[in-house]
Structure formats: C-alpha cells, structure tokens
Amino acid sequence: MTASITLVLFDMEGVLSHYDRAARVIHLAAVSGQPPETVRHAIWGSGLEARADAGLISDDEYLRALGDLLGCRINREDWLAARHASITPNEEVIALAARVAERHSIAVLTNNCCLVTDHIGYLNPPVAQLFGPHVYASASFGAAKPAPQAYLGCLEQLGRGAAETLFIDDTDANVAGAINAGLQGYKFVSGDALSEELERRRLM
Incomplete structure (x- = not known):
C-alpha cells in the first residue's frame, strides 16, 4: 500500500520555472568577450557546473574556475545576473504548489550550487515567497540528483x-x-497533467 503523502518536493527549473540556457550563455558571453560556444563548454562541457551542483567545490572556487575558463574575472553579480536572465517563473505550477501548501508541506530540491538558493529572492521571487526557507540546493548535500x-x-x-x-x-x-x-x-510534463495528478492523489 502506498504511504500517504505529507510532503511534496518540487524540482525548480523545468517545473516551477522555465530555464533558458541560451539567455545565460549570452549574458556571460557579453561579460567575458568569449563566443557562446566557449561559454557553454566552460559551464557544462568542462564538468564545472556538475561539480558545483554536487557540492564538490565551493561557490568561490566555482566562480574562480569559471573565470579561468573564460579568461576573465566572473564576480557574483555577473553570475547572478546571467542566472536571473535564464529563469522565468512558471506561474501555473507555482499556483498549483500554493494549493498543495494549504494542506501539506512543500519544499524545493534543485540541482544547483548554493549561490542559487542563497539568492533565490532575486533569482525567482515567486518561488522564494511561496517556499520561504525550504528551497534547497543539491550542493548542500554533497551530491546532485539522481544520487x-x-x-x-x-x-x-x-x-x-x-x-x-x-x-x-x-x-x-x-x-x-x-x-x-x-x-x-x-515526472512533470505539463501544468494540466500535474493538476490532474495532484487531484488524483488528493493533495489539493
């Protein structure tokens, strides 16, 4: 028998928000003067982002390494501005989460470094407002999903x-x-399908 649900744990990017990697790349390309393909490799192709998401390096080490790969200094403000450009809140799903929160606990677990959760109020204000302190980065736990x-x-x-x-x-x-x-x-595929699933499970 399936246990009754007391907590609904949401992924952020791709669920509670839309994630535009290209916008992030364009911003950092402008900051660094490097072509977009170089920026993409520095973030994802090099494995740097994966190490940061898994908490294998600190936020400061991550920013230094990213700057080294791009041949310039990347400060927190530059990095956060690029991440902000990449995030658009999914208001439909956030509204569903708010309905769940009327009767059940909710939280967020996102594959990210702690820069994201430390600055969630700037990066994703609707998520910060709804989930409060219960927005967690995988880096905090020394591993990234699906570990x-x-x-x-x-x-x-x-x-x-x-x-x-x-x-x-x-x-x-x-x-x-x-x-x-x-x-x-x-598995999230759409707001409508998630609404049906949450209703079926009597979570809202």
Missing part, C-alpha cells in the same frame, strides 16, 4: 520520511533516482 544522497539529505534536513514524500521533476533520471531512494515520484 540518493541528494534526496535523503534534503529529507533529513526537513525531518521527513522518504515514503511519505512525493518528488516532482521533469527528467526521467531524477524521478527514477527519487524512487530508488524510497520516495514516490512523478
């Missing part, structure tokens, strides 16, 4: 059990990782 440690570290922080948590993400691997860690999982 079990990411989910279980977050749940330990929240004082919640895995079986009573529904995790919502837009990628198959991250949903599978949650299920493997003992959570219940749902």
